[in-house]
Amino acid sequence: MAVGFEYPDLSVAAIRAGLAAHDFSAREVAQAAIARVDALDPQVHAFLEPTPELALAAAERIDAALAGTDAHNAADASAAATHNTALDSLGPLAGVPIAFKDNMNQLGTHTTCASLMLKDYTAPFSATCVERAIAGGGLPLGKLNMDEFAFGSSTETSAFGRTYNPWDLERVPGGSSGGSAASVAAGMVTVALGSDTGGSIRQPASFCGVVGMKPTYGVVSRYGVVAFGSSLDQVGPFGRTVADIAATLDAISGRDLRDCTSQEVTTCFTDYLERGVAGMRIGIVSALTDAPGIELEIVTATHQAVKRLESLGAHIVEVELPNAAAALAAYYVIGPCEAFSNLSRFDSVRYGYREPDAADLGEQYEQSRAHGFGPETIRRIMLGSYLLSSGVYDTYYYPAQQVRTLITQDYQRAFEQVDALITPVSPRTAFRFGEIADPTSMYLSDIFTIPINIAGNGGLSLPVGLGETSGLPVGVQIIGPQFSDENIIQVAAALEATYDIRRRAPLEAGIHASIEDRLGTPLKAPTQASAEGGRQ
Amino acid sequence: MYLTEKDVRGIATYARIGLSDAEVAAMTVDLNSIIENLKPITEYDLRGVEPTFHPIAGLSNVMREDRVRSGFTHDEALANAPAEQDGQFLVPSILGDAGGDR
Amino acid sequence: MKGLKTVLQDWEAVIGLEVHVELTTLNTKMFCACPISYGDDPNTHTCPVCLGMPGALPVPNRAAIESIVLAGLATGCSIQKRSMFYRKNYFYPDMSKNFQTTQGPIAFCMHGAIDLEIPHTAATVPRAGMPERDAYTAHIGITRIHLEEDAGKTVHVGGTDGRISGATYSLLDYNRCGTPLIELVTEPDLRTPEEARLFLQKLRQVFLTLGISDCSMEQGSLRCDGNVSLRRYGAAQFGTKTELKNMNSFKNLHDGLTFEICRQAEVLEEGDAVRQETRHWEPAAKRTITMRVKETADDYRLFPEPDLAPYDLSDEFIEAVRARLPELPDAKKRRYVSTCGLPTSDAAALAGDVELSRFFDEALTAQPALAKPIANLLLNEVSAWLNAHSVEGLTLVSGKVTPAALAELAKLTADGTISSHQGKEVFALMAATGDTPARIVEERGMKQVSDAGAIEQIVSDILAANPQKVEEYRSGKTGLRGFFVGQAMKATQGQGNPQLINEIITKKLEG
Missing domain, CATH: 1.10.10.410 (Arc Repressor Mutant, subunit A)
Known part of the structure; x- marks a missing residue:
C-alpha cells in the first residue's frame, strides 16, 4: 500500500493536523482504512458489514468542504488559519475512521444485533450517536460484531461468528462490544462506538488493550441503539488514546430530544487532557481490588497504577463500597427484566425473522422467537419473564431496585471524599474461546464493571501494559462522580502519559486485498471479512 | 430448586418462546443456578429504602411539545415487513388466546 | 327471562364502568410526533416509536398530560403530583412493542366523583328505595383516570363478520397505535342500566366541554366496558362479576347491561353460580355471549417504564391547567336558571349539549336580555332543523346560521317586528341561505302588520x-x-x- 502516512496508528489529532497541513486528504485516510479492514478483518472478524462507500462519500464531503474553503481564501494570507476554522466547522471527528457496534441503527445499513432475528433488517433511521459521529466528521467504516443483543462478555454469542482478539487470535476480544474493541486494537479504525450495560465497553477494551469509556448514564443519547437494559445501557467510545476518547465524546454527547434520559452536556472533554492529577483525591477500594478470585497480575497492575498516580501528586484515599457485592445480583435482576420487555417487540410481525408455515400467530410467535434468538438471549428473556411475574416481582425486582439505591448511595458517599476511583476492570485477562461455558461463571467476569451501571456513573478502561503472567493486555478502571466525566478523562490522560506501551495489537495482515476490489463490493453483499460464520 | 420444568414451560409460554422438552430441562437447570446467585437481594434488610427505578436522581417531567413531525412514508413503514397485503402487515390467524384480555 | 323491573325488585345490580377516551383533539400521539388521524390510508402515520422499531424511545406529549389533568379537575379527582408510567407486558400484534405504556398503582387523577341526576321517565326503572315518579341524584365515585396509549387496528380476513374466530389471517394498521388514551374507572356505584347510560352521557358532555376529545362512540374515540354483578339487597359482599364488552353506543350500553343483569338473575335463581368471565354483547341477537373465561388473574408483569422520567408535577403546572377549565355543564345549568331565568328543563337541555350551549352563550352576548326567546328558538326551531338534517351530517358549527343572526331573529320576534309564526319561516330561510334575518324580512316584505x-x-x-x-x-x-x-x-x-x-x-x- 502506497500512502505517505502510517495509518493504523493515526490519532484523531494527527488526522486533523494532516488534513490541515495538506499532508493527506480525507479520501486517502478512508482508502487506507478500507485497505486495512480488507487486510486484517479476515483474521479478526470485527466487522459484520463494512461500509466502504459510505466512508468514501463522507471523506469526499470533507475534502470538498476543505477545498472550497481553500479556494475561497487562496489570496488570503491567513488561509491556513481559515483552513482550521473549516475543520472546526466540520466537527471534532473530521476525517476520522469510525465504526459502530451493530446494535446501532445506521440508515440503510443492516442492524442485526448479531442475531438471526435481525439478519435481514435494514435500519430505516439512524441512532443519534451515529448521526452525531458522522455529522462530527467521522468516516463510517461499518458495523461491528457483538454478543447477540449485547448478552455476553466474549462476543461468542454472536450468530455470525466469533471475533478474534488481535493480541492473540486464540482468545476472545471480550464483550459484548468485542468487535468495537478489536477493530480499534487492530488499527482498522481510529475510534469505534460501543454500548455498555454491565461492562460491555470497558471489559473488551481491557481485553484488547485499548481505551474504552462508558460515560455517565444520560451523557450520550440512547435513541436508535437497540435496547438491552434501558436503565443501564449507555453508549461510549473506544480509542487507542484517552485524547481520541475525549474527542469522540465531544462529538456524540449531549441532550437529545428523542431520549428523555439524555442530558445537557456543556463540558469540552478535550480540555481536560493536560490538567494533571496533582492535588486530586483518588479513591481505592481494597476490599474490591484484593478480593479472592482476582488474578495476581491484575492486582499488581492496579497497585502500580495507583503508585503512579500518587507520584503524579494525587492523594490516594481508601474508600468503602459496602454494598458493591450485591451489585451483581441486582444487575441480574434488573437487566433481564428490562431485556425481557425490550425484546418483546421482536415478534416477526413488523420486521425480523418469521418462521414459515406457522398455523397461527401464537405458533408463529413461539417458533420465530425460539429460532430467531440464540440460547443466551432466550435465557435472559426467560429470566426476566420469571422475575417480573406476580409475587416474584416483590421478591426480586423491587428489592433489587432498593439495593440499587444503597449502591448508588455508596458511590455518592465515596465521591464526597474523592474526585475519582480506581479499580480493576476485569478479574482476569482475555480468555480462550469456549474456556468459560457456564453462564454463571461468565456473569462473574463483570464484577468490577457492573456496579457502575447500577449506580449510573461513568467509568473508563485504560490499558496499563501486558500482564506479567499472561502477557496479555491489562486495564484499570477510572470511575467518576455522576456527570463529572471530565474527572475521568483528566485522571486517565495523566495516568496514560506515564506508560510507554503499545497502543495497537502486534497483528499484521496475511492477505492484502486491493482497494479497488473493496470499492466494487456492494453495500449489502456478504463480505470476505464476514464470510466465515457470517450471515448468508 | 426454585423452578420446576412445568414452571419453566409456563414462563416460556408467557414469553412466547417455543422450547423443546430437552430445552426446557436444560433451561430449568440454568435458571435455577442463576436464581441461586440472586440470593443476596433477598437477604438485605430493605425496610424504609426507596427503590431507584431511574438512575438519574431528580430527573422528572420530561415532555415534548404537541407538534407534528414527519415520520415514515408508507413504504418505509413496511420496508422490513415479513408479509404484507393492501399496505398492511399480514399475520396468520390470531386465535382467541393469542393475546391478553383486550 | 324476567324483565329488568322484576329482577331489580329481588336483586341489587352493582355496575362499574371502564371508559376509554382517545384524546383526539391533540395534534400528535402520546409518545411520538406522528399526527392523530382517523380513516386515513393504513400505515401512513407511523414512525420508529409507534411502530416499535428496535432502538426507538418514547417522549411524552405535554398536551396529553395537560388534558388528563383537565379531565381530573373536571371530575373532582385529586391530581397526583407524583406518578410514573409503567410497562404492561402482553403480546398482541396491534400493540407494536408488545407492551402498553400505561400508569401503575398511582394515576395522574385519583378519587373523583360525579353527581348524576336521574330524571323520571315512564320507561325508567329507578334504583331501589328511590321514588317511582321523581327524579333522584346518584353519587358516582371515580376510582382513577390514567393515561396510556391506544393500540393499532386489526382487520380479520376470511372469517364471518370480521370476527377473530374463523379468520384465516389478519391485517394490521398502526395509524392509531400510540394515540393518547385516558382510562376512567368508576367505583361500583351504579345500580341501573339507565344510571350507567346517563353517567356515560354526562361524562361525554364534560369531556366535550373540556375539548379533549371528539368522544365519538361510532368512531371508537369513546369506548365503554361494564362490570356487572348481582347481590341480594342488604348483602355486604359483592356477587361474582362479569365484564361486558362491545357496547359501542349509549343504547347498547343500556341494553347490554339490562340483558346481563337479567341473565345473571336467571342463573342465580336457578341455583347456579355466575362465572367470572368476559362477555360480548351482540346487539342484533340481543344477548351476551362468553368471550373469555378468566381462570387465573391476568399477569401483565407491570414494572416502571425506565425510558420515561417520573412525574413530579408542580403547583404551577396544575394551576395553569386549572385556569383553562371552562364552565362545566352543571355550572352552566345553574347559571341558565338563576341568571337567565330559564325553566330547569330548558336549562338542562341546553347545558347538556356542548354545541347548543356554546351557541346559546354566544347569541346571549349579542342580546343579553333575550335569553328565553333565544333558548326557545334553539330548543325548538334549531333542534328540529338539526334533527331533520342530521343525515347530511349538518351541525350547528357547519351550518350557516351564526349565533349573532339567531339573536337578531329573537330580537325581531320579541319587539314585534315579525310574528313568531313568521319567525319559523325566517329561520328556515336563514338556515338555507345564510342570509341575516333583517335582510330576509326586508327582501320578502315580511314585516308584521301592527297598524x-x-x-x-x-x-x-x-x-x-x-x-x-x-x-x-x-x-x-x-x-x-x-x-x-x-x-x-x-x-x-x-x-x-x-x-x-x-x-x-x-x-x-x-x-
Missing part, C-alpha cells in the same frame, strides 16, 4: 261579510273566534300581528 287602524278596517270588513257567523258567535259559539282570526291573518297575508288581531276581534265582537 291598529289598518287591522280594525280589515276586521270590520270581515265581520260585515259574515253576519251569520257573528250572530252565532254572539249567541255562544265562541269557537268561531279562530275562524275570524284566520280570516284576518289571511287578509294580511300572514303578516298581521296576531295579538293585535285578537284584541281587535274581541273588542268588536264583545264590545
Whole structure:
C-alpha cells in the first residue's frame, strides 16, 4: 500500500493536523482504512458489514468542504488559519475512521444485533450517536460484531461468528462490544462506538488493550441503539488514546430530544487532557481490588497504577463500597427484566425473522422467537419473564431496585471524599474461546464493571501494559462522580502519559486485498471479512 | 430448586418462546443456578429504602411539545415487513388466546 | 327471562364502568410526533416509536398530560403530583412493542366523583328505595383516570363478520397505535342500566366541554366496558362479576347491561353460580355471549417504564391547567336558571349539549336580555332543523346560521317586528341561505302588520261579510273566534300581528 502516512496508528489529532497541513486528504485516510479492514478483518472478524462507500462519500464531503474553503481564501494570507476554522466547522471527528457496534441503527445499513432475528433488517433511521459521529466528521467504516443483543462478555454469542482478539487470535476480544474493541486494537479504525450495560465497553477494551469509556448514564443519547437494559445501557467510545476518547465524546454527547434520559452536556472533554492529577483525591477500594478470585497480575497492575498516580501528586484515599457485592445480583435482576420487555417487540410481525408455515400467530410467535434468538438471549428473556411475574416481582425486582439505591448511595458517599476511583476492570485477562461455558461463571467476569451501571456513573478502561503472567493486555478502571466525566478523562490522560506501551495489537495482515476490489463490493453483499460464520 | 420444568414451560409460554422438552430441562437447570446467585437481594434488610427505578436522581417531567413531525412514508413503514397485503402487515390467524384480555 | 323491573325488585345490580377516551383533539400521539388521524390510508402515520422499531424511545406529549389533568379537575379527582408510567407486558400484534405504556398503582387523577341526576321517565326503572315518579341524584365515585396509549387496528380476513374466530389471517394498521388514551374507572356505584347510560352521557358532555376529545362512540374515540354483578339487597359482599364488552353506543350500553343483569338473575335463581368471565354483547341477537373465561388473574408483569422520567408535577403546572377549565355543564345549568331565568328543563337541555350551549352563550352576548326567546328558538326551531338534517351530517358549527343572526331573529320576534309564526319561516330561510334575518324580512316584505287602524278596517270588513257567523258567535259559539282570526291573518297575508288581531276581534265582537 502506497500512502505517505502510517495509518493504523493515526490519532484523531494527527488526522486533523494532516488534513490541515495538506499532508493527506480525507479520501486517502478512508482508502487506507478500507485497505486495512480488507487486510486484517479476515483474521479478526470485527466487522459484520463494512461500509466502504459510505466512508468514501463522507471523506469526499470533507475534502470538498476543505477545498472550497481553500479556494475561497487562496489570496488570503491567513488561509491556513481559515483552513482550521473549516475543520472546526466540520466537527471534532473530521476525517476520522469510525465504526459502530451493530446494535446501532445506521440508515440503510443492516442492524442485526448479531442475531438471526435481525439478519435481514435494514435500519430505516439512524441512532443519534451515529448521526452525531458522522455529522462530527467521522468516516463510517461499518458495523461491528457483538454478543447477540449485547448478552455476553466474549462476543461468542454472536450468530455470525466469533471475533478474534488481535493480541492473540486464540482468545476472545471480550464483550459484548468485542468487535468495537478489536477493530480499534487492530488499527482498522481510529475510534469505534460501543454500548455498555454491565461492562460491555470497558471489559473488551481491557481485553484488547485499548481505551474504552462508558460515560455517565444520560451523557450520550440512547435513541436508535437497540435496547438491552434501558436503565443501564449507555453508549461510549473506544480509542487507542484517552485524547481520541475525549474527542469522540465531544462529538456524540449531549441532550437529545428523542431520549428523555439524555442530558445537557456543556463540558469540552478535550480540555481536560493536560490538567494533571496533582492535588486530586483518588479513591481505592481494597476490599474490591484484593478480593479472592482476582488474578495476581491484575492486582499488581492496579497497585502500580495507583503508585503512579500518587507520584503524579494525587492523594490516594481508601474508600468503602459496602454494598458493591450485591451489585451483581441486582444487575441480574434488573437487566433481564428490562431485556425481557425490550425484546418483546421482536415478534416477526413488523420486521425480523418469521418462521414459515406457522398455523397461527401464537405458533408463529413461539417458533420465530425460539429460532430467531440464540440460547443466551432466550435465557435472559426467560429470566426476566420469571422475575417480573406476580409475587416474584416483590421478591426480586423491587428489592433489587432498593439495593440499587444503597449502591448508588455508596458511590455518592465515596465521591464526597474523592474526585475519582480506581479499580480493576476485569478479574482476569482475555480468555480462550469456549474456556468459560457456564453462564454463571461468565456473569462473574463483570464484577468490577457492573456496579457502575447500577449506580449510573461513568467509568473508563485504560490499558496499563501486558500482564506479567499472561502477557496479555491489562486495564484499570477510572470511575467518576455522576456527570463529572471530565474527572475521568483528566485522571486517565495523566495516568496514560506515564506508560510507554503499545497502543495497537502486534497483528499484521496475511492477505492484502486491493482497494479497488473493496470499492466494487456492494453495500449489502456478504463480505470476505464476514464470510466465515457470517450471515448468508 | 426454585423452578420446576412445568414452571419453566409456563414462563416460556408467557414469553412466547417455543422450547423443546430437552430445552426446557436444560433451561430449568440454568435458571435455577442463576436464581441461586440472586440470593443476596433477598437477604438485605430493605425496610424504609426507596427503590431507584431511574438512575438519574431528580430527573422528572420530561415532555415534548404537541407538534407534528414527519415520520415514515408508507413504504418505509413496511420496508422490513415479513408479509404484507393492501399496505398492511399480514399475520396468520390470531386465535382467541393469542393475546391478553383486550 | 324476567324483565329488568322484576329482577331489580329481588336483586341489587352493582355496575362499574371502564371508559376509554382517545384524546383526539391533540395534534400528535402520546409518545411520538406522528399526527392523530382517523380513516386515513393504513400505515401512513407511523414512525420508529409507534411502530416499535428496535432502538426507538418514547417522549411524552405535554398536551396529553395537560388534558388528563383537565379531565381530573373536571371530575373532582385529586391530581397526583407524583406518578410514573409503567410497562404492561402482553403480546398482541396491534400493540407494536408488545407492551402498553400505561400508569401503575398511582394515576395522574385519583378519587373523583360525579353527581348524576336521574330524571323520571315512564320507561325508567329507578334504583331501589328511590321514588317511582321523581327524579333522584346518584353519587358516582371515580376510582382513577390514567393515561396510556391506544393500540393499532386489526382487520380479520376470511372469517364471518370480521370476527377473530374463523379468520384465516389478519391485517394490521398502526395509524392509531400510540394515540393518547385516558382510562376512567368508576367505583361500583351504579345500580341501573339507565344510571350507567346517563353517567356515560354526562361524562361525554364534560369531556366535550373540556375539548379533549371528539368522544365519538361510532368512531371508537369513546369506548365503554361494564362490570356487572348481582347481590341480594342488604348483602355486604359483592356477587361474582362479569365484564361486558362491545357496547359501542349509549343504547347498547343500556341494553347490554339490562340483558346481563337479567341473565345473571336467571342463573342465580336457578341455583347456579355466575362465572367470572368476559362477555360480548351482540346487539342484533340481543344477548351476551362468553368471550373469555378468566381462570387465573391476568399477569401483565407491570414494572416502571425506565425510558420515561417520573412525574413530579408542580403547583404551577396544575394551576395553569386549572385556569383553562371552562364552565362545566352543571355550572352552566345553574347559571341558565338563576341568571337567565330559564325553566330547569330548558336549562338542562341546553347545558347538556356542548354545541347548543356554546351557541346559546354566544347569541346571549349579542342580546343579553333575550335569553328565553333565544333558548326557545334553539330548543325548538334549531333542534328540529338539526334533527331533520342530521343525515347530511349538518351541525350547528357547519351550518350557516351564526349565533349573532339567531339573536337578531329573537330580537325581531320579541319587539314585534315579525310574528313568531313568521319567525319559523325566517329561520328556515336563514338556515338555507345564510342570509341575516333583517335582510330576509326586508327582501320578502315580511314585516308584521301592527297598524291598529289598518287591522280594525280589515276586521270590520270581515265581520260585515259574515253576519251569520257573528250572530252565532254572539249567541255562544265562541269557537268561531279562530275562524275570524284566520280570516284576518289571511287578509294580511300572514303578516298581521296576531295579538293585535285578537284584541281587535274581541273588542268588536264583545264590545
